[in-house]
Amino acid sequence: MNPAIQGLMTIVFGVGGCLAYFFLSNVVLDTFIFPAKGKNAGRNINRANMVRPWLFLFPALLVLGLYLAYPVFETLRLSLSARLPGGGYEFVGLDNYRQLLNESKFWEALRNNFLWLAVVPAASTAIGLLVAQLTDRISWGSAAKSLIFMPMAISFVGASVIFKLIYDTRPSGLEQIGILNAIWLQFDGGIWSTITLKVVPAIIIVAFGIVCVWIAWLLVRPMIQKGSRPEGPFIKVVRVILAVLALLLAVSSVTGLISLLSATMAYGQPQTWLTVPFYNNFFLMVVLIWIQTGFAMVILSAALRGIPEETVEAAIVDGAGPFQIFFKIKVPQIMGTIVVVWTTITITVLKVFDIVFAMTNGQWETQVLANYMYDKLFRAFDWGVGSAAAMVIMLLVTPILVWNVYNARKEMR
Numbered sequence: 001m002n003p004a005i006q007g008l009m010t011i012v013f014g015v016g017g018c019l020a021y022f023f024l025s026n027v028v029l030d031t032f033i034f035p036a037k038g039k040n041a042g043r044n045i046n047r048a049n050m051v052r053p054w055l056f057l058f059p060a061l062l063v064l065g066l067y068l069a070y071p072v073f074e075t076l077r078l079s080l081s082a083r084l085p086g087g088g089y090e091f092v093g094l095d096n097y098r099q100l101l102n103e104s105k106f107w108e109a110l111r112n113n114f115l116w117l118a119v120v121p122a123a124s125t126a127i128g129l130l131v132a133q134l135t136d137r138i139s140w141g142s143a144a145k146s147l148i149f150m151p152m153a154i155s156f157v158g159a160s161v162i163f164k165l166i167y168d169t170r171p172s173g174l175e176q177i178g179i180l181n182a183i184w185l186q187f188d189g190g191i192w193s194t195i196t197l198k199v200v201p202a203i204i205i206v207a208f209g210i211v212c213v214w215i216a217w218l219l220v221r222p223m224i225q226k227g228s229r230p231e232g233p234f235i236k237v238v239r240v241i242l243a244v245l246a247l248l249l250a251v252s253s254v255t256g257l258i259s260l261l262s263a264t265m266a267y268g269q270p271q272t273w274l275t276v277p278f279y280n281n282f283f284l285m286v287v288l289i290w291i292q293t294g295f296a297m298v299i300l301s302a303a304l305r306g307i308p309e310e311t312v313e314a315a316i317v318d319g320a321g322p323f324q325i326f327f328k329i330k331v332p333q334i335m336g337t338i339v340v341v342w343t344t345i346t347i348t349v350l351k352v353f354d355i356v357f358a359m360t361n362g363q364w365e366t367q368v369l370a371n372y373m374y375d376k377l378f379r380a381f382d383w384g385v386g387s388a389a390a391m392v393i394m395l396l397v398t399p400i401l402v403w404n405v406y407n408a409r410k411e412m413r
Contacts, residue, residue: 018059025055072394079387096384106389108365109372112281113396116352116368118212118249119282121345123289125338128296132304133326135297145301149294156291156354163287164359167273181270189267201260209253216246238399277365284366287355292348296341303337304330336407343404350397369393 029051030036034044079096081089100106131148135141151159168178176182187193219239222228231239256278274280307330315329331338353370360366362375369389376386 021059022056026052029055075387075390075394078383079391080384082384092384096388100385100388100392103385105362105367105372109362109367109369110392112365112367113350113369114245115281116285116288116349117346118245120285120288120292120349121342123285124292124345125296125300125342127289127293128341129300129331129338131293131297132301133330136301136304145297148297151291152294154291156287157358159287159291160355160358163283163290164274167283169270169272172270176270178270178273180273184271185268187265187267189265193265193267197265198261202257205253205257205260209250209257212246212250212253216243216250219243219246238403274360274366275364280360280364280366284355284359287359288349288352292345296345299337299341300334303334307333336410339407340404343400343407346400347397350393350400369396 029048034048034051035041036045036048038044078089080091080093082092082095084090131145135144138144154162165177166179167181168176169181170176170178176185187197220243222231223236223239273283311329311333312325315325320329351370352368353374356362356366356368356371357374362368362371369392373386373389373393376382376389378386380386
């Protein structure tokens with residue numbers, strides 16, 4: 001059948017089916033179940049009006065239950081069972097989770113996911129905010145925004161193919177078509193090589209460590225400072241967990257700084273960038289930052305435009321400079337939007353799969369949880385451990401979803 005006709009028939013039957021459901025269900029309700037006639041007419045009308053909203057909600061509840069709730073419970077069941085050789089399943093309790101925790105690849109995937117969580121949401125949000133601020137006041141800002149937003153239209157696999165060309169490597173002596181290797185071969189160990197490859201990355205790593213310590217302090221300060229607003233135990237636990245993670249990242253930045261300064265650079269030789277452990281994770285992260293920056297920029301640009309001009313003008317009259325206006329006037333007013341953008345990108349990062357699958361397939365220490373789950377489910381056919389990995393991903397995403405809902409309700413109040 002022609003795809004156009006098939007699509008048209010789907011629309012006709014889909015829309016027609018919805019209209020027929022609502023019409024017929026109301027007819028059945030008003031005519032046969034609670035008829036509006038006889039001695040009980042008044043009571044039947046009231047009962048029918050109580051049931052009617054559920055008739056409208058029933059299709060949505062059915063679809064949500066079928067495609068959202070059922071897979072969760074089925075995945076939980078599979079994670080607690082093992083396949084039998086002749087068919088069927090056997091309940092094994094937490095054995096799949098024990099096997100999961102004993103595999104080094106799982107810990108590698110978990111460590112890489114935390115690394116992605118630390119870098120990608122922060123970088124995407126910060127660059128998006130910076131671009132939104134800088135392009136709001138210039139005449140060609142719309143054109144710049146369009147170019148930065150364009151990667152949002154590209155699929156993760158398409159973006160991975162583009163960046164594989166950027167990281168491409170050819171044997172020494174041949175012309176390099178990969179941009180990164182073309183730049184790398186220009187370095188020969190001189191002063192500019194040291195500045196570009198040692199000093200600048202070292203400054204970035206030190207700045208990252210300082211920011212992590214600062215974030216940890218901001219998280220802990222309300223709990224130890226006198227006069228702070230009292231908070232519930234859940235918020236305190238979240239603060240402590242996030243502060244510990246921030247301090248762990250600060251410690252890892254110190255070890256990264258030591259390994260950077262002690263590393264020997266292979267000048268003059270083309271590098272296979274995606275096979276270099278630790279650094280290849282950052283090469284993969286660049287792809288997602290490139291895509292998500294446009295999303296952050298659009299949302300934050302709208303939030304910046306919503307700031308009342310009176311507050312900015314009052315700050316100018318009081319003698320505030322551009323940086324003070326940005327950090328002390330604008331950023332606090334759009335902090336709610338920044339948190340929403342950050343958490344949305346965080347959820348995307350936790351589900352990242354396509355980029356790793358298309359570029360390295362989890363090799364060379366680039367494994368992530370979603371790709372690990374795919375390996376277990378569809379390569380090793382170990383459904384128990386694969387389902388356990390899926391449950392771990394869901395457990396990691398859930399607190400961020402709760403945090404998003406909490407912030408949304410707070411904004412509504």
